[in-house]
Amino acid sequence: MAVDSLFETGRSELALVILPTSAADDAAAEAARSAGCLIIEVEHVDNDAGPWCGKNLPGTVQGCGHWAGQTPRHVRIRSDRDGVYFVAVADLLLRSSRVRSLMFAGSMPEAFAGNISLFAARHGYQVLEFGVAKLAACGRSHATEPLLSLDQRVAPGLAALVLIDVQNDFCAPEGATGRSGQPMVMIDAAVARIKILLAAAREAGLFIVHVRAEYGELFRSVGSPYRFPLSGGREPAVWTASAADLSHGARVPKGPAEICLPGSWGGEFVAGIEPRSGEAIVTKHRFSAFIDTGLDSLLRANGIRSVILAGVTTNCCVESTARDAAMSDYHVVVASDCVAVKDHLRDLHDASLESLGLYFGLVRPSSDIVAAWVEPAVAAKGT
Known part of the structure; x- marks a missing residue:
């Protein structure tokens, strides 16, 4: 068709x-x-x-x-x-x-x-x-023709780079995730590439949105991220009351369970990925950056029609945001090497990228995205 x-x-x-x-x-x-x-x-x-x-x-x-x-x-x-x-x-x-x-x-x-x-x-x-x-x-308008190619979907003025949860508790060795002792080689590599992607996006003049998770008692309900103990699973806990069997009243003590609390070091952005003046910061209290945040209004107000996603974790907050973005009628591009999970959950990362590519957006390496910004700039300098 x-x-x-x-x-x-x-x-x-x-x-x-x-x-x-x-x-x-x-x-x-x-x-x-x-x-x-x-x-x-x-x-x-x-x-x-x-x-x-x-x-x-x-x-x-x-x-x-x-x-x-x-x-x-x-x-x-x-x-x-x-x-x-x-x-x-x-x-x-x-x-x-x-x-x-x-x-x-x-x-x-x-x-x-x-x-x-x-x-x-x-x-x-x-x-x-x-x-x-x-x-x-009023006449007819051709201003909203679809964005057909990757180049169009990452173009400055039309696209926003949206970074998901690149925070110490998720990405730093001393953060809540790192303290579990589980290998985070994938996350370390993704953070390094996110820094390169962010620098290129700034150079290209993209609209930048930094999304940070902020959890805690004030926002706690059935869907809020909080760890509940799990026996015999791949992880020691599940992440919402909705996913937990609460019939026995088991909970992880508040101290170890809390993550990305307001004002905490764990909730701060990773060094080298701090927002600059003129870059938006969106604070979320659920997995998706679109739920109860105003992100949709922010993007619309700035004429954004496509979002480029990077951050952690692939199968949770990144995928939740990508799904909501696509269902809100934004084009979605996922930087496949700039999203990650803990190493032992690699199969969930792979499955998430496959699902996103089938149903919700383009899944491309960051090098392809950066090339779409660099090549027009090089051509412009040569003229």
């Missing part, structure tokens, strides 16, 4: 949202269709309950939901009157259609308007004043 048929281009970056209170006639919808706009027709459920239970339960006959309309680029959303369901599902529809601006036809209830304002600010959408003439004049 041709790329153009997979990623339809030449569509407007504007969506027209038609509210139940709209007096807009067919001319508005026709102008939006002619301009290639996404049209979202909103209807409200017939009661004031929220969208997640009772009569409004998604999937029930009269509940909240969203469906494709009868014409191309037409969607129907049945939402609660406050717009809670609308903002929960709209971003996927908008970003899949490469929409950047919204225009609402009809008056918005106060609560709906408030939720839309927060939604637009969080996801980087511009809200425009309604007008049929504006719809007719």
Whole structure:
């Protein structure tokens, strides 16, 4: 199948949202269709309950939901009157259609308007004043064509280098992982290559994001990283309450179990990979750098469409971040020799890279990525 048929281009970056209170006639919808706009027709459920239970339960006959309309680029959303369901599902529809601006036809209830304002600010959408003439004049855009090659997916201005958990507790011999006594040759080698990759990215002018883990009692819940003892396994502990059999109440004592505590040496970045002025720092409290961090908003605000991932560990925080990045519609490139695990878990590293390459992104050695930055620079100097 041709790329153009997979990623339809030449569509407007504007969506027209038609509210139940709209007096807009067919001319508005026709102008939006002619301009290639996404049209979202909103209807409200017939009661004031929220969208997640009772009569409004998604999937029930009269509940909240969203469906494709009868014409191309037409969607129907049945939402609660406050717009809670609308903002929960709209971003996927908008970003899949490469929409950047919204225009609402009809008056918005106060609560709906408030939720839309927060939604637009969080996801980087511009809200425009309604007008049929504006719809007719918005035209079509080719600004969001897909990034086809590795060179495009690592290009400055489009890509960000995202470094995952390159911190003392995970990477330094004196850190929590190193103190276990288990060999870390792979991690040592990856850290050395990350320094080279980071230097090249800085020279090329890439947007840099340093992700650091910060754990501890304040953030502890079922999914928070914390070690629970395990008998007979490859590791002496599992890493979340979700993965642990808690029926006997067994826990590792707090001291040995804690890792990357706020303000600790273990939570600091490895020497030589410290952030510089103008480089973003994102603090995460779960495995994925996208969960409860604002990373998605940060990337969108800076025009980033592709992420290059490096760091530790391959099968846990790197893979979790890569999966969420791909499902958030970023291109993903994993620097295969700049991610690592403890040596005895090498098979998990290999399996993770194979899975990532099959389903979520390009898996390439850092030399290929650096070459994509260096060769254009060398060519430019020769002209």
